[in-house]
Amino acid sequence: MKRILxxxxxxxxxxxxxxxxxxxxxxxxxxxxxxxxxxxxIQKLMDYENFEFLRxxxxxxxxxxxxxxxxxxxxxxxxxxxxxxxxxxxxxxxGAMNMLGLAKRVHARILQASTSEVYGNPQVHPQxxxxxxxxxxxxxxxxxxxxxxxxETLFFDYYRQHQVDIKVIRIFNTYxxxxxRDDGRVVSNFIVQALxxxxxxxxxxxxxxxSFCYVDDLVEGMCRMMDSREGFTGPxxxxxxxxxxxxxxxxxxxxxxxxxxKLAYRPLPQDDPIQRKPMIGLAQEExxxxxxxPLDEGLKKTIAYFKETMA
Ligand code: NAD
Ligand code: UDP
Numbered sequence: 001m002k003r004i005l006x007x008x009x010x011x012x013x014x015x016x017x018x019x020x021x022x023x024x025x026x027x028x029x030x031x032x033x034x035x036x037x038x039x040x041x042i043q044k045l046m047d048y049e050n051f052e053f054l055r056x057x058x059x060x061x062x063x064x065x066x067x068x069x070x071x072x073x074x075x076x077x078x079x080x081x082x083x084x085x086x087x088x089x090x091x092x093x094x095g096a097m098n099m100l101g102l103a104k105r106v107h108a109r110i111l112q113a114s115t116s117e118v119y120g121n122p123q124v125h126p127q128x129x130x131x132x133x134x135x136x137x138x139x140x141x142x143x144x145x146x147x148x149x150x151x152e153t154l155f156f157d158y159y160r161q162h163q164v165d166i167k168v169i170r171i172f173n174t175y176x177x178x179x180x181r182d183d184g185r186v187v188s189n190f191i192v193q194a195l196x197x198x199x200x201x202x203x204x205x206x207x208x209x210x211s212f213c214y215v216d217d218l219v220e221g222m223c224r225m226m227d228s229r230e231g232f233t234g235p236x237x238x239x240x241x242x243x244x245x246x247x248x249x250x251x252x253x254x255x256x257x258x259x260x261x262k263l264a265y266r267p268l269p270q271d272d273p274i275q276r277k278p279m280i281g282l283a284q285e286e287x288x289x290x291x292x293x294p295l296d297e298g299l300k301k302t303i304a305y306f307k308e309t310m311a
């Protein structure tokens with residue numbers, strides 16, 4: 001039985017990861033300051049005796065004994081990470097330093113949840129891991145993008161300087177149950193709007209693209225990366241290469257919910273990336289990983305979740 005720390009474990013992705021690790025019979029310590037995470041996401045996990053929740057902010061040091069660390073703590077939706085941008089970058093950078101320091105002290109393997117946002121508004125399409133990105137260092141998204149880039153730098157410096165056993169994944173847009181309905185992300189916004197019969201808010205012309213990965217697929221990839229061969233650090237892209245415009249996504253969700261909602265156009269937020277699609281050859285080769293849940297199927301499960309929680 002391994003003892004595993006999951007920071008951000010009460011959030012959307014973290015709660016799914018904790019459940020999977022508990023099902024594998026590992027001991028899980030979920031650390032979260034509940035900024036965007038919710039106790040409700042981990043309510044059912046409290047029944048496992050090998051689960052422990054610790055309310056803690058990772059910008060502060062943490063002294064515990066663990067074998068592995070999944071570092072997910074960081075607000076992830078533009079609305080939430082721009083709410084307190086200084087706190088966001090502190091969480092990424094100081095959080096990474098604290099967790100890397102912990103990994104170094106207890107000789108734990110540590111995985112960083114990085115992001116496709118390190119590619120910024122990409123001029124190379126689709127994005128391979130070798131692409132260095134096109135990021136605005138002083139814009140409204142920079143607290144997140146640059147925070148995550150600095151965290152990657154810290155991971156690789158701890159690897160080179162102190163031989164810490166690191167793993168870095170770059171997560172592309174992920175969706176599924178336990179998303180926060182108010183966090184402003186496109187999938188949750190569109191589903192909630194469609195279910196309520198409200199206007200579907202399309203930012204800009206809706207021609208920008210994203211690639212959407214169902215959370216179960218992502219968590220499988222994360223665990224495979226954590227258990228990957230020694231010396232394979234990544235960074236490795238994890239995402240579903242299916243690419244959709246926001247208009248296509250809206251139409252899909254309207255059809256799947258049988259909604260009467262109409263489209264309403266709103267201004268495009270500053271620095272909103274125009275296109276995004278992962279190259280996943282490295283994950284396929286190194287981890288034997290492929291996303292398996294088609295968008296329609298994942299959306300149906302997500303819609304069912306929102307229907308239940310909104311009832
Ligand atoms: P989320 O907001 O649901 O989860 C983040 C969790 O971190 C929340 O529970 C929050 O309370 C916690 N947290 C924030 N600041 C903290 C701090 N200082 N100390 C302790 N806990 C803190 O977001 P998510 O979608 O589950 O994202 C999880 C991770 O995956 C994040 O690091 C995010 O950057 C990364 N990621 C997510 C996506 C996606 O599409 N969901 C894409 C790329 C990367
Ligand atoms: N978006 C939209 N309507 C919404 C919310 C988001 O058109 O109500 C767009 C947004 O402008 C972006 C895409 O959907 O182009 C994905 O946005 P999200 O916030 O989910 O993630 P990110 O921009 O970080 O990929």
